[in-house]
Amino acid sequence: MEELRETRIAENMSEEEEDARAEVDIWTYVFGFAEMAVVKCAIELGIAEVIEGHGTPMTLSELSTQLGCEPTPLHRIMRFLVHRRVFKEKFTSNGPSGYALTLLSSRLMKHGKRSMAAMVSLESSPVMLASWNSLSACVQANGPYPFKAAHGEDVWSYATGHPTHSKLISDGMACSATKA
Structure with a gap:
């Protein structure tokens, strides 16, 4: 089914559009490992467990303190994971934006019911x-x-x-x- 959709899309693309898409696809393959590496990082750090234990969305500062890591690299990791919908950004009780669980991030908890x-x-x-x-x-x-x-x-x-x-x-x- 996916192949049929891809064929229909490709048939309606100009050669330039198809070439541009091919370049994007190649870059996706080149860095495909990064997605798994970042998800593994989130599991090893216990990000989902820390947010769940906090009970409400956590700011970057709170999360960084709880995890014992520097905010700058953690921010990059969280930005990637939010973009992939592993976590979501929500306002915290005191105003600033924080990170909250999603159904996807709940599967990254080491001991969750539906953990992967x-x-x-x-x-x-x-x-x-x-x-x-x-x-x-x-x-x-x-x-x-x-x-x-x-x-x-x-x-x-x-x-x-x-x-x-x-x-x-x-x-x-x-x-x-x-x-x-």
């Missing part, structure tokens, strides 16, 4: 990302699956010898199994 934080942590781990870097070599050589090409064994054998990764897998699978 463990799955993000698993899929963004260096072990799992290494598999993606082996994809083209596997396709060219009609070789083993990318995980095996990157690590010399399948994911389950690897997990047996690496308890930390095994826990990431277990936690990731548990969070996707408990969605309701």
Whole structure:
């Protein structure tokens, strides 16, 4: 269905418009990893939990103090996450704009009912990302699956010898199994 929509859009575009769109798409691919990295950062910092614990929207200053981090880089992270609708900006009780949870950010809490934080942590781990870097070599050589090409064994054998990764897998699978 999406391909059909894309074809219709492309048929109605001029060559210049199509070229401009292609450039935007390429830049999206180039920096596609950044979205996952920023979401992982939000999970590791516990931003959603801190805002939830506060009970009302938090200013950048309040959030920075609670997290123990500098406001400038945090502001960049929050601006990105607001743009992606992970958090939203709302006025606080004393006037200035602050950050509030959305349904999306509630899924980033490590222990929330519908949390996907463990799955993000698993899929963004260096072990799992290494598999993606082996994809083209596997396709060219009609070789083993990318995980095996990157690590010399399948994911389950690897997990047996690496308890930390095994826990990431277990936690990731548990969070996707408990969605309701």
